[in-house]
Amino acid sequence: GAGVSQSPSNKVTEKGKDVELRCDPISGHTALYWYRQSLGQGLEFLIYFQGNSAPDKSGLPSDRFSAERTGGSVSTLTIQRTQQEDSAVYLCASSFPGDNYNEQFFGPGTRLTVL
């Protein structure tokens, strides 16, 4: 596709369940980012991938959060044993770092609600 896609668009889960959120970046974009946005708040950085490796995981809030990327393309963010405070919109972005430009393009997000 032409843009970053994310699935599902909405996810409602019960406290304690695991969830997987998927991101399909723009084809050819080597960098991929995950952010969390709570209601009315700014973007909280979670993790950054360059290719399949994650040089910066500093934003992951706890060990219940993990992410992987395969084939330099699709990424999955997994939240284990979800808690109510995990409820937020999870945004994915991709970019193609170059010498002269480095623009992030965002997907529409996955709205996670933990009951």
Place this chain on the structure above:
Amino acid sequence: GQQLNQSPQSMFIQEGEDVSMNCTSSSIFNTWLWYKQDPGEGPVLLIALYKAGELTSNGRLTAQFGITRKDSFLNISASIPSDVGIYFCAGQLYQFYFGTGTSLTVIP
């Protein structure tokens, strides 16, 4: 992590008025970006700036990359109702850091 201070936090303006918002940082960045986010959507890139002192326009939008590389501003001229949304600045060094957003309301 890096802190970006974005101001104002919110603005309520009359249609046709000009708008100005800015971001400052304690650290220098290589790139400044401005995004707009509509409800239920991901942020959409408006303007990207790559050189200190650069002034770039995109229609009614004008943004500048501060000469110190620690700040940027975004101006919107002759606002219209569809300008409503949340505007985010972002600075990039090795990764991207986002401001807290400016919520813009345009009153017809």
